[in-house]
Amino acid sequence: MNNLKGKHIVLGICGGIAAYKSVSLLRLLVKAGAEVQVVITPAGKEFITPVTLSALSQKPVVSEFFTANTGQWNSHVDLGLWADCMVIAPATASTIGKMAHGIADNMLVTTYLSAKSQVFVAPAMDLDMMAHPSTTANLELLRNYGNIIIEPESGELASGLVGKGRMEEPEKIFEVLDRFFSSKRDLEGKKVLITAGPTHEKIDPVRFIGNHSSGKMGYALAEECAARGAEVTIVSGPVSVKAANPAIRVVPVESAREMLAACEEVFPHVDIAIMCAAVADYAPRDVYDHKIKREHIDAPVIHLVKNPDIAATLGKSKREGQLLIGFALETDNEFGNAEEKLARKNLDMIVLNSMRDKGACFGTDTNKVSIIRADGTTLDFGLKSKREVAADIIDAVLSL
Numbered sequence: 001m002n003n004l005k006g007k008h009i010v011l012g013i014c015g016g017i018a019a020y021k022s023v024s025l026l027r028l029l030v031k032a033g034a035e036v037q038v039v040i041t042p043a044g045k046e047f048i049t050p051v052t053l054s055a056l057s058q059k060p061v062v063s064e065f066f067t068a069n070t071g072q073w074n075s076h077v078d079l080g081l082w083a084d085c086m087v088i089a090p091a092t093a094s095t096i097g098k099m100a101h102g103i104a105d106n107m108l109v110t111t112y113l114s115a116k117s118q119v120f121v122a123p124a125m126d127l128d129m130m131a132h133p134s135t136t137a138n139l140e141l142l143r144n145y146g147n148i149i150i151e152p153e154s155g156e157l158a159s160g161l162v163g164k165g166r167m168e169e170p171e172k173i174f175e176v177l178d179r180f181f182s183s184k185r186d187l188e189g190k191k192v193l194i195t196a197g198p199t200h201e202k203i204d205p206v207r208f209i210g211n212h213s214s215g216k217m218g219y220a221l222a223e224e225c226a227a228r229g230a231e232v233t234i235v236s237g238p239v240s241v242k243a244a245n246p247a248i249r250v251v252p253v254e255s256a257r258e259m260l261a262a263c264e265e266v267f268p269h270v271d272i273a274i275m276c277a278a279v280a281d282y283a284p285r286d287v288y289d290h291k292i293k294r295e296h297i298d299a300p301v302i303h304l305v306k307n308p309d310i311a312a313t314l315g316k317s318k319r320e321g322q323l324l325i326g327f328a329l330e331t332d333n334e335f336g337n338a339e340e341k342l343a344r345k346n347l348d349m350i351v352l353n354s355m356r357d358k359g360a361c362f363g364t365d366t367n368k369v370s371i372i373r374a375d376g377t378t379l380d381f382g383l384k385s386k387r388e389v390a391a392d393i394i395d396a397v398l399s400l
């Protein structure tokens, strides 16, 4: 994977301990063939020397509006136009605040305000600064301006405290940038909704009915769509997988009813909806508001009621031009059952998994699918990684 060759990248560095990691990021970018222009804040220079950065980037580092001895003016407008993307790593609370409010008192912030291309922001700060409402609000403003926030990790911080605020590792930031420039951007401008994972149907405050879905297939689809330029929302049941691409919006839900409500809000605004969740078909009719105690009940009876069918509900309100894709996990009469679901739920395409195929089940990293389109044509694929399967599914969606 190398989509960064020849790309113009402005690397903004602020004054924080994590600035030392920017050196690794710079090396990775340069090694991948990108042209990198470093812009550093005055405080940044206290942490890392411009000599190191200019040696690695093979360009003078920009920091001041004017070069002291020649009086040459450094044009932030030119830099903003030159950049194919800008990445600010580390981004401190102070710079994030200035970016959010247009306080253009240094080269980094003026360049940011002039940048016409995508801006990535990788915050790094102490956990309490990270958790402060002003930081949260400023990051939300930056998100609303269209910037992509590369969320910091939880871990040991320079202060010795442990919590959220550690800048994402350079390799991960590099991957985010590489994915952004991935050549296949055939979903640019498209909005996609994906349901993923299981649903949990409450019995009492500590127990639920659920299933073994890991969410891996749904998240792989989300990553694939985001890498291809789509704006992606995952409505996700409880899972342990995380979206790697920070541009993916995750709406966490628990029950099928919550999943339906979240989907009904998003669905009218999307071009493509992919129903990958393993939705529980039934939920307890009565939810105990306290824990069911062994001593009090010998053989509790749980009455189940049918959950709403999310795919079928969306299928009823589907408008011209929208595509609705479903999944079917079957143990027998696979094609017959899948075709019946395709018609009943008003889907445009259904992805069929057979429980009889090894490596194509819950929790695995691989999958083997067949795809049935509404016109009756089918496609069969071999056993592949879930990410490769996701790419096949998206190619098939685009063929519609």
Ligand code: CTP
Binding pocket: 195, 256, 275, 276, 277, 278, 279, 280, 281, 307, 308, 309, 310, 311, 312, 325, 326, 327, 328, 329, 341, 345
């Ligand atoms: N689905 C849904 N809401 C439900 C049940 C299923 O949106 N309450 C979606 C799934 O996400 C999948 C498709 O419908 O895309 C088929 O799911 P599946 O569980 O195979 O179908 P069911 O209609 O539940 O049929 P059954 O479980 O009886 O096979």
